[in-house]
Amino acid sequence: MLNNCTTKYLISLKFSTSLSVAALTLLCISAAVAHGVDANTQQFLQANHGTAIGPFLYIGAKHMLTGYDHLLFLLGVIFFLFRTRDILIYVSLFTLGHSLTLFFGVLENISVNAYLVDAIIGLSVVYKGFDNLGGFQRLFARQPNTKVAVLIFGLFHGMGLATKLQDFDLPEHDLWKNLLAFNLGVEIGQFVALLFMLILLNLWRRFDSYFSFAVVTNTLLMAAGLVLFGYQMTGYVLNV
Amino acid sequence: MNEVNIPVQSLKTLIISMISAVILAFCILIVFIGPAEYGIDPTGLGKKLGLTVLAKPFSESVKKVMSCPSGEQAADWQDIVQITIPAKSDLEYKFYLQKDAYIRYAWNSDGDAVYFDFHGEPAGDKTGYFKSYRETTANASEGDLMAPFTGTHGWYWKNDTNKAIHVILKTKGQYKIKGLI
Helix, strand or coil: CCCCHHHHHHHHHHHHHHHHHHHHHHHHHHHHHCCCCCHHHHHHHHHCCCCCHHHHHHHHHHHHHHCHHHHHHHHHHHCCCCCHHHHHHHHHHHHHHHHHHHHHHHHCCCCCCHHHHHHHHHHHHHHHHHHHCCHHHHHHCCCCCHHHHHHHHHHHHHHHHHHHHHCCCCCCCCHHHHHHHHHHHHHHHHHHHHHHHHHHHHHHHCCCHHHHCHHHHHHHHHHHHHHHHHHHHHHHHHHC | CCCCCCCCCCHHHHHHHHHHHHHHHHHHHHHHHHHHHHCCCCCCHHHHCCCHHHCCCHHHHCCCEEECCCCCCCCCCCEEEEEEECCCEEEEEEEEECCCCEEEEEEEECCCCEEEEEEEEECCCCCCCCEEEEEEEECEEEEEEECCCCEEEEEEEEECCCCCEEEEEEEEECCEEEEEC
């Protein structure tokens, strides 16, 4: 353990800045693959005709790991979760939500406007940042049930995934197997992302600065969510 | 009840952080994302930073087609179009053919090879099924097709290069032009 006060401060400062820088960098690089699936993947998906467990697994995992919107939301959700049990409960609720709409959306061919769904996903990040600041208690004297909120936003995230997959006219044959693989990939990607976040957060949580920077971090989270929202809404307005 | 205790910030902190989030987001959108993604650059900073180059000019990203007025009005072709595939982009150009209808085609790009998939989709099919007739990377292709089923038939083109590619497509036969999709 580090006892030196200055080192402690410097390290924590480093963590907090690197975290915010990471969030912003993620935003910038992946802006290019805004709607999730890059050109090569697109070619594969359009050329693929049968069952392809491996590729779909990989695409799902990649989508989750490069999808800054999901990562930011997850970061917001686990920010004030300290017990493994809580983390498991919340992440399971999120998983349940996005799996439901992913399957239902693709199998029933329900397509939503990708820009609008992604804008709502951006708002989910804003919501979580605001919630983490205690905004609801302060302004409305009452915090909406956090579990229900995670489940509902999970539903929207799944709808986003479904919309992206539907762009590719997936072959009906064995569709559910590919979907299952894709969803499993999403969970694997989510797990890996969570692992990294938790390692960072747990290191940072040893220092008092975690709490003093909580306001800054969640403000940045809200800002990032608003950027996503604005970005998607501009796309919606221009393309419709 | 919630087991998770979220520290409730003071009203002042809350308002300051909300306002900063909005301002920060607005600046990022105006200065970076607008210019780089959509070519919208109200501050002019995007241009100075060289970001506007990244945005496909909006009129181009709308995947426009122009009728080609060039001297190639060869009598043996019914339709000649020039299709612009923006840099790092893709598009589809389709015709509607009845079963056993005939289309003859020839196209060439103005330089680089493009990936393409010449394929058909049966009318009314919702499963996403399509039949590929030819799929490769080339800068020209020609041939003819007797439609194996009623539906849309045409090309998916993909431009991996950093500059727009113009494809001149010449066709004749018993079809209806559906155009860009």
